Amino acid sequence: MSPVKRQRLMLVGFLVLGVSAAAALIFQAFQQNMMFFFSTSEVAEGLAPIDRDFRVGGVVVENSVSRASDSLKVVFDITDLKTPIQVEYTGILPDLFREGQGIVAKGQLNAQGVFVASEVLAKHDENYMPPEVAATLHKPPAAAY
């Protein structure tokens, strides 16, 4: 084998190795960071995972928001108009968070079945309903799985 050929072969080898390593890493990162969305009914039925983050969406139930007076802890219920679940969040809520507003929360379920949110999202538009929330609200009961 001539030196040029050997060099070229090495390059091809490196490329194949590099590309497959990159693909494997990308795939792995993708798998780990996929976050599924559940409606509150699905969460109440225990369909949501317990050991990883997921997102849940629903409308904030009227008169359910209660704030601690000495910390930033907030507890409220959200619902898909069928089954509500309780959400707990510590921090500043988005400007648009309010009762009756559709929101999406990201976090995990704790042992008591309370959803501990690490992030609460409300769209920056007052007429807005997150599409996921709108879909779960309008989904006919038969289609609920």
Add this chain to the structure above:
Amino acid sequence: MISELGLVFLLIAAALSVLLTLLPFYGSWRKQPGLVAMAPVLALSIFVFTGISLAILVWAFLADDFALKYVASHSSLFQPWYFKFSAVWGAHEGSLLLWAWMLTGWTAAVALKRGALTSDEHSLTLSGLGFIVLGFLLFILFTSNPFERLPTVPVDGLGLNPLLQDIALILHPPLLYMGYVGLAVSFSLAVAQLWLGEARPQTFAWARQWTLVSWAFLTLGILLGSWWAYYELGWGGWWFWDPVENASLLPWLVATALIHSLLVSEKRGQLIGWTLLLAILAFAMSLVGAFLVRSGVLTSVHAFATDPTRGTYILIYLVVVIGSALALFSARAPKMVKIKPMQIQSKETALLFNNVLLMVMTASVLLGTLYPLLLDALGMGKLSVGPPYFNAITIPLTIPLAILMGVGFYIRWKQDSVGRLAKELWWLGLFTAIAVLLAALWLMPDLQGMALLGIALTAWIGFGALAWLLNHARKTGRIAKPMLGAALAHIGFAVMIAGITLSSLYGIERDIRLAPGESVPLKEYRLHFQSVAQGAGPNYLTTEGTLRLYRGEEFIQFLHPEKRIYIGHEMPMSEVALDGRLSRDIYVALGEPIGDEGAWSFRIQYKPFIRGIWLGALLMAIGGLIAVWGRRNSTRATMATSATNAANAPKEQEALK
């Protein structure tokens, strides 16, 4: 009445763009110079007519013509005039008109500046641009008419979304659109080259100039968007991996790759097929971006309102334009590409690696952005891909990219060797090591490996580019603008890496509760919460907090974070208070009242060198523009000589090095 004229002018422009599509094409095919010569006139008229249409819309906004549905929905009497003005592109219809007008502007500029293009290349490029313009004008006319009337005229309009009432947002869309549509130029030229089956180095040089300009605009647009998100959304983040942000990043990544591969095609006549493909992909990404933002498939902060016909239209348009370009590519490219062996240790290969890395980045961002949408469209469940995915991909890919950037300038075309480079660049390694050492001492005791890596890459790229420039200036006695531009752009990237690394690793973000009179320490600073008061602005009511910022015992300044409620809108809006220095930002956002004692929640942040992110991006954009400007002047001077021995151009460039 006058607003109907706006529509009429758009129709005229659309009709003219049919002619612009057909005449130069037919003329160059049938060798009828008379038809070809009409192209510039057509292109200019389209630009003027679309411009008048846009001006009429602007006038409708400034004159509060609420008979127009678009004006009534996005403006109001009490809005300051500059926000009435920027409300023109505050939503879908108007921003699309601005987009189309800019596209006609690029087309007119191409028509006037033929440069080194042959007559055939020039007329086919114009014809392609005419087709693209036509597509957008029809899109406006069929699905997004900004001149639509309301049956009854309301007394006042609904007002612009308060989030968009901001100076950065006046500028962000125009700059971004300039970048997006500018990529249509290199796209059309690539299609023209494929059609003609000819790839001349001068053509690639021409394409590189235009790509650089749109790249610079794209960079500025993204920069302003990021800056706006930082201080306007009240979260203190500067990049969220939001699909709409990704929509602007994707064409930027491909355009960056394209600028570098064009260099190889221009100077060495290699990677020709790849370069043409990238030119097609760059514009494809800008259309994908338009689709993502305007179709309503996204749940995002700044996606426009939903109308399924728009999404369908863009999708069909995308398939027609990009699909036919790719079909042409597959038919012609194999014949145009002359496979010449490339040495592994050469500048060509280094730039190829740069391209591979950038395209892997593009592909993974695209995957993370589109996969959730695709799954949802197929009814296979709803999921989202979070920032950790994008960080996990982009950070490791940036490292080899940055290593190449540091030495890239020094690698020789054709044949080089790692040994020679090592001998020439030992000092770069040394300087970098010293920089890392100093940084380590400075960061003690909170030393983080990633921070040192970030500093190392910054120093590596920064010193490399600076020394290359100075060395060249010393040898030739002057600073060549294209080199200055290139060096600046690379240094900008280095500064940006430093900004990202330091602000994300050493930043402090806290949500806290403060009662009046209470203080909270923040690094060497202290924030003292004084009071909250009510007030009013031109079109909003505000709740304004007053905090004192101290460094030790020394008073620095008052900070006034606000919570505003704009007239006609229920939603409250946070206005952040910032004490920004190059070395650090102190950021305070007002939360909500807690309990009965007048306590409030606050989001406070300390971000070291976060300005480096935007400063770096600014340097990159300036670098891009300087490179174009310098190049334009020097080509004018050498036009006469290089035209005669065009065939020797690559050799000549070689000798210049």
